[in-house]
């Protein structure tokens with residue numbers, strides 16, 4: 001549980017190569033309205049008064065970050081990313097722990113989600129005050145969800161009332177999250193978001209309703225959608 005005195009970090013995994021985007025640059029460096037996707041994602045935290053510092057995990061071969069204006073921002077610290085998203089996040093958490101931040105809280109947010117609104121950040125901070133096990137943004141499914149067999153036939157329909165689609169930011173105590181990721185990686189679990197590592201330790205993070213605008217830019221057609229949402233923000 002956090003309180004009004006808790007120090008809050010943001011951690012942006014930005015070390016991916018964007019293979020599904022099939023662009024010449026890693027997708028976080030593609031521009032929308034004169035700013036890279038990464039800068040749009042970062043701005044929500046750099047401008048937020050409750051976020052003290054922002055850690056950005058970069059690909060060791062990154063050639064683009066140093067050209068951005070934001071690279072010299074006093075609130076930002078960079079670390080080397082890892083081979084997977086979970087390892088990039090873990091590297092960032094270790095850097096925070098080196099600053100004595102194990103008891104601080106951290107909001108992990110995909111570099112590839114540029115359309116986050118500050119109201120959602122506020123809602124997560126609020127949820128962290130009531131939750132022992134952290135909180136994530138997510139949206140209830142609006143589609144009927146099928147569980148598939150290996151041969152792409154339907155096994156069964158899941159109860160939609162219980163299906164939520166996870167977004168980021170995901171908000172946890174730094175030490176609790178780092179321990180959970182280390183344990184999950186050791187067990188060979190597929191850690192595709194922070195909550196999955198926490199859940200695997202038997203904890204139950206809260207679900208906070210996000211917005212459908214907070215898309216993850218993943219494939220080429222997502223660029224158009226993100227630019228529409230950003231134009232309205």
Ligand SMILES: Nc1ccn([C@@H]2O[C@H](COP(=O)(O)OP(=O)(O)OP(=O)(O)O)[C@@H](O)[C@H]2O)c(=O)n1
Pocket residue numbers: 012013014015016017018019020021027028057081082083084085086088089110111112113216217218
């Ligand atoms: N080794 C990795 C892989 C991914 N990410 C980051 O995790 C976020 C979500 O990952 P995803 O959307 O899958 O990005 P990519 O891995 O770049 O895309 P793809 O899977 O299409 O290659 C992105 O901000 C990405 O930069 C990371 O920091 N380190």
Ligand SMILES: C[C@](O)(CO)[C@H](O)COP(=O)(O)O
Pocket residue numbers: 085110165166167168192193194216
């Ligand atoms: C963390 C995440 O954005 C939650 O939906 C998602 O799991 C990342 O998945 P990716 O395949 O690494 O983009």
